[in-house]
Amino acid sequence: MGSSRKTHKFFTPSPWRSGNQFSLLPNGDQFFPEIISAIESAHSSIDLEMYLVESGNVATRFVDALCRAANRKLRVRVLFDHVGSRGFNQQDQLRLKESGVYLRFYNRLRRKKLFRNLARDHRKIIIIDDQLAFVGGTGITDKFDPTTSNQDAWRELMIRIQGPVVRDWKGMFEHIWWHYKSPFNFKNWRNKLQQTKYSSFDNVKLESITPHARINGSRGFGIDPIKGALISQLRKAKRRAWISTAYFYPSRKLRREIKHAALRGVDVRLLLPGPKTDHPSIRYAGQSYYRKLLKCGVQIYEYQPHFLHMKVALIDNWSSIGSCNFDRWNLRWNLEANQEIIDAAFAEDVSNMLLDDFSHCKIIESKHWASRSWFQRFREFFWSRVGLLITKIFDQ
Known part of the structure; x- marks a missing residue:
């Protein structure tokens, strides 16, 4: 029981660090x-x-x-x-x-x-x-x-x-490297992990104007602090909430917070793949949510030149960049890891990058979306039901 608890603790977000x-x-x-x-x-x-x-x-x-x-x-x-x-x-x-x-x-x-x-x-x-x-x-x-x-x-x-946060990435790698060595020796892993202890770094008070960062990792099997951090930031958003993801099939809770932010007057934008994608079925399933999102004032951009594979969230001056798509599969099954950063200057860099991406997108407008073909509606309906069925099976 003790080793299980320690392993779980490791996957909670790392402490905030400055000097990166x-x-x-x-x-x-x-x-x-x-x-x-x-x-x-x-x-x-x-x-x-x-x-x-x-x-x-x-x-x-x-x-x-x-x-x-x-x-x-x-x-x-x-x-x-x-x-x-x-x-x-x-x-x-x-x-x-x-x-x-x-x-x-x-x-x-x-x-x-x-x-x-x-x-x-x-x-x-x-x-x-x-x-x-x-x-x-x-x-x-x-x-x-x-x-x-x-x-x-x-x-x-x-x-x-x-900077100091690199040692946290090192600790995350060490955990998986030693955990999946066969046979697993918890004492050996713990001794190795001592090299990445956090005590040599000072935690940062989040009220400070000093830029700070932490890593956030998911261990799969429904343990998803990355989504929790995103939802927390959406609830606090005042100015903007821009999200880019390769596979848009979010949970009901995440959709709700996206809509609530838009209804509060936050500039909410979704940067999503256009016709170029490696999983068209997930795109169709995600499009089944467009109507209600657009109704709440969410702006939806579909990237046209290439398959959009990057995973970025920018909410006010908080950004999250890494491996995690904000879809149910990633958050449920996969080991994921994102770098979270609170820094006005870095947020400006991310903003400028995303603004350039938006300029290469097709903007989905409510009027045109309402007049889409019956075949498009059927694809949305079919693949969204397939997604819900798969979700229910694995929720058992």
Whole structure:
């Protein structure tokens, strides 16, 4: 019982920290070269946790850099989700292992696990020398690289992080790395985690004008502090609440708070995928909520140039960026992790980025939405019912 309680506590949000630096890295032509360069410049350690991994040009660049780092006698640890990395071929895996890279797979599929196979590691974390971190929504795949996929590249965002909060990202990685070592040794994990204790950092009073940040992580199975933080901020919103997500299928509670914020006069905007998406069924299910949201004054933007895959929430001067889509599946089953930041200057950077994204969107207007075709209405009805049925099955 004791170990269970400690494990649960770890997944609550970390303490707020000051003294951090954050940089936005939009799209793969910016963040991939930055991450590869950091790997090449690493001096002691590299920790990488990723969901979507597929062999190709981008994966080869990562494998080459990681192998070179291991050959320089750095400790290199790589944790891939077993389902998300199905496209990562055996040759690439063998190259990593032969170079001395420690490679593990999260929650390997097993028939006897039944529904536990649905629990996936959806986080995207890279930590360099325990001093630098990259966090966001990318995968190691050509899908995110404009130089390879051109117009088909997915719209994505990573952030570059330095400062005390990097140690919290390190602690999150350590927990999963040691928890899924077989057999699991809680004492060993606890000793390893001592290296990431928070006592060396001072918590920040949130009333202070000093920028501060924390990480927020979800462990799946209905434990979703990320959604809780979003709802809390929506209730306090005074000026704006802008949310970008790749898969819009929110819970009733989250929809209610979005509508309430708009009815209070808050500038509420949803930045969602347009016709370019890898899961059209989820898009149709989410569109079934458009009518009521529009009626309450929520502005809905559908991104047109590429598949919008980034996950961002900007509410007044609070922002949340990371791996978590605000859909029921992510919040129920997946390991997720977001960086939360309260900083007026950083919020302005996020705002400017989103304003540019809005300019490439189709704005959904109530009048035109009301006149959509019967076939579109049928798709919304069908896929929303499928979604509700799946939700009820797994709620049992």
